[in-house]
Amino acid sequence: MGKADFLSPKAISNRIKAKGLQKLRWYCQMCQKQCRDENGFKCHCMSESHQRQLLLASENPSKFMDYFSDEFKSGFLELLRRRFGTKRVHNNIVYNEYISDREHIHMNSTQWETLTDFTKWLGRKGLCKVDETPKGWYIQYIDRDPETIRRQEEQARKKKQELDDEERSAKFIEEQVRRGRDGKEVEETTVFTELKRESEEEKVAFNLGASSSLAGSSKPSSVLGASALKPSSSSSMKRKDPSDSRGEKKRKSALEEIMEMEEKKKKKQQAVRTDYWLQPNIVVKVVTKKLGEKYHKKKAVVMEVRDQYGAVVKMIDSGDKLKLDQNHVETVIPAPGKRVLILNGPFRDTEAVLEGIEEKDFSASLTLDSGPQRGKRVSIAYEDFSKLA
Structure with missing residues (x-):
C-alpha cells in the first residue's frame, strides 16, 4: 500500500x-x-x-x-x-x-x-x-561563573566599605555628642536667699491718698491723707535706690557662670581647630580599600603634605610611595612612653609623650614635651594626635 x-x-x-x-x-x-x-x-x-x-x-x-x-x-x-x-x-x-x-x-x-x-x-x-x-x-x-563571583565579591566589598564608613561616622558623632553632654551636665540646684531689710529704721508705709480723697468732707482725714502721702513717697524713693543697686550688682548663678566658661572655651577651641590635620613625619594607617588588600590596614609615614588635605606617604613595609587624601588614612596610637604629635586643637603642632590611654573617653593622657606649657598633662582625643616617625 x-x-x-x-x-x-x-x-x-x-x-x-x-x-x-x-x-x-x-x-x-x-x-x-x-x-x-x-x-x-x-x-x-x-x-x-x-x-x-x-x-x-x-x-x-x-x-x-x-x-x-x-x-x-x-x-x-x-x-x-x-x-x-x-x-x-x-x-x-x-x-x-x-x-x-x-x-x-x-x-x-x-x-x-x-x-x-x-x-x-x-x-x-x-x-x-x-x-x-x-x-x-x-x-x-549555584552560579559558579568567574565573572559572576567577581561581581558578587565587588558588591560585597562595596557594601562592607559603606557600612564601615557609616559605622565610623556614627561612632564619631556619638562620641562627640557624649563628650558635649558630659561637659555641659551640671547639677541644677535651687538657691534660697534670705530676705533682708536694708535698714532697721525703714518702715513699711501704705499710700492712703485715694481713700482720703473720697472722704473730702472731714478735715482730719484729708490732713492724715496728706501726711501719709509724704512718708510713703520718701520711703518708696529710699527703697528704690537699694533695689536698683542690687539689680545692677546681682550675682550670676553657678550654672550661668559654668555655661559662660564652656562657651568661651568652645569658642577658643573652634578658633584653633581646623578640618585638616595632616602633618609631615607622622605615622598613619591606610584605611581605604580602593588600593587593594596590599595596602589596606598598613602603616605609612607622611613625607609631604599637599594642599592641606592630601599627602605623599611612604609605606613602612614595602617602601612604596602613594598620594592619598586625609579621608583615606587615620591616626596611629603608639604604646605608652612613645612620642606623639598633637595635630588639632589648642595644642596643635606640639610634641608630647603618651602616658596612658583612656578607653572610656576615647582619649589619651599626654605630657607636653615642647612649647611654653612644657610638662603640662592634658587629655587629647584619639583623632587629634598621632605617632611620630
Missing part, C-alpha cells in the same frame, strides 16, 4: 502526530528515532540500522552512556540557569520544560534511572542546592 497523499487527512494526521511528544518507551536513543506505537518500535528494533548501532554500543557501552549523561546534565543545567537563574524551583517543573524539546536526551539512556536520583546527584556534586519537602524535591542553581 502506497503512502497517503500529502494533503489527505491521513497524511495530515501523521504529520500532527510526528510534531508532538510520543511515549518514552517507544524512543530509541541510539538511533534517535521516535516511534508512534508498539508495532513501529518492534519493526525498528528488527531493522538492520538498529542492529548496527547496537553492535557499536556493545563494544564500549560506558562511553555512550557517559556521553548521553553529560548531554542530559548540560542541557538540564543550562535550562535551569537561563530560565530560573538562582531561584528555588521544583525539579519536575524544570524537567517538564526540558523534555518539551523533541531533540532532548532521554533519561532512560543516562546513568540515572529516575529524576529523584538525578536531583540527589546534583546536590552531592555541589552543582545545585537541593532540599526535600512534602511536595517533592526543590533545586536551586
